[in-house]
Amino acid sequence: MFAYLAFFTAIVLAVIAAFQILLLDKVYRATVIRQSKAAAETISAIDYNSEDFRSKVYDTASKYGICVTVYKVGGSTGTPIVTAHTQSFCLIHSAALGDTFLSGIYANAKIEDVYTETLEQKNSSSAGSLIAAKVTSDGNYDILTVVNSDIKPVDATVATLRWQLLYLSAILLVVSAVMAFFISKKIAVPVSKMNEEAKKLAGGNYDVDFEGGAFRETVELGNTLNYAAGELSKLDTMQKELIANISHDLRTPLTMISGYSEVMRDIPGEMTAENMQIIIDETKRLSSLVNDMLDLSRLTGGKRELKKTLFSLTEAVRQTVERYSRLTVAEGYSIEFAPDREVYVEADEILILQVIYNLVSNAVNYTSEDKKVYITQTLTEGICRISVSDTGDGIPEEKLPLIWDRYYRTGDYHKRAVTGTGLGLSIVKNALLLHGASFGVSSSLGEGSTFWFELKAQSPKN
Ligand code: ADP
DSSP, X not given: OHHHHHHHHHHHHHHHHIIIIITHHHXXXXXHHHHHHXXXXXXXXXXXXXXXXXXXXXXXXXXXXXXXXXXXXXXXXXXXXEEEEOSSOOSTTXXXXXXXXXXXXXXXXXXXXXXXXXXXXXXXXXXXXXXXXXXXXXXXXXXXXXXXXXXXXXXXXXXXHHHHHHHHHHHHHHHHHHHHHHHHHHTHHHHHHHHHHHHHHHTTOOOOOOOOTTSHHHHHHHHHHHHHHHHHHHHHHHXXXXXXXXXHHHHHHHHHHHHHHHHHHHOGGGOOHHHXXXXXXXXXXXXXXXXXHHXXXXXXXXXXXXXXXXXXXXXXXXXXXXXXXXXXXXXXXXEEEOOSSOOEEEEEHHHHHHHHHHHXXXXXXXXXXXXXXXXXXXXXXXEEEEEEEEOSOOOOGGGTTTTTSTTOOOOOOOSSSOOOOSOHHHHXXXXXXXXXXXXXXXXXXXXXXXXXXXXXXXXXXO
């Protein structure tokens, strides 16, 4: 941080040095030329016959800090008509230059523009002299205005600037160091703290807090990392719960199977069809559980491709209701489904059957003491909606978005002895997403829930 700031400061100082020290002389000389030209223009514009000509020339000379002589040129001689000697340097007023110099200037000076010439001359108080000349004509005579400005040496100024620059460098260096310290405190410190926390997180410790410091970007990074840590910890808990659930779910039927088999082996009279049925049922539960897990891993792993066929969705629901007939007869459950027509869809029949089965199975599991489940089929603008409602406790609103997650269970115990794995709705979600189908849930606490999905209706092939 300090290195960057120091580098930046060095560049700024170098630019300042280039402009102030190296270009100072050029800029200064250009200014002198501009000023002298302006003075020559102003003076040559004054009418030399006017009464206040002399005072005006003096005023202009002292305003610009220059020396002036205005000549009236007739034939080969020039007679000074006014001489304004406002400064001590006045080179044009020293006799040393002589007439040749003057006739040289006169030869070069033009009417349209101001002629300038620099006379280099080095001494302690001057770096040279600038001559600016302009000719005007009144018809009879040429009037030659000669302006002389002193070019002051910039060495002293450059030396001063150099010292200034030295002090400036020192001050800026200190400022850079202080700024680097504060910026690093605000950025680098939070980042390295976050790094420490991230290492903890990588080691499996979810009790971490990513503090972003004072900058928006680091604060956002901190928030994102906190969110990621939260999600990881949730996933971890869910996976642990899943293992507990699965082991529990596997153990119950296994205990039943081994228990009944032993009884049937040891007690001859127990070799009954009912006992065999229990073993068969439990075996089915086991295989459906294993199938659920495999299905979900295929669906979410992108390995399951849709095998779309045209089939009756109404019939698919009917079949599912049928599978529950034993339950409805034996345990008093009522699953109501009264479709007013047959609706056909083009979809993966196995997956859609599974979706319906999982929704009905949940409705049966979570419905209230009245043991009622309602299934409706509606057709609007070519879209068929299947809704499965129960009369159970409902799902709290804040948990609604979570129930579709893998392994997620609200923690409520199931009404029936059948235990879930928390995979059912995740399979529903992934199967419907694969179809690009809409689906959702509405639920009100104490009154029950309605799960629905929609598929495009197709006309049946004859
Ligand atoms: P599970 O095997 O636990 O039923 P699901 O993925 O099918 O797993 O459902 C996830 C969670 O959503 C369930 O544990 C339950 O809390 C809630 N849930 C699902 N369907 C219903 C329903 N019809 N009524 C109330 N809660 C439901």
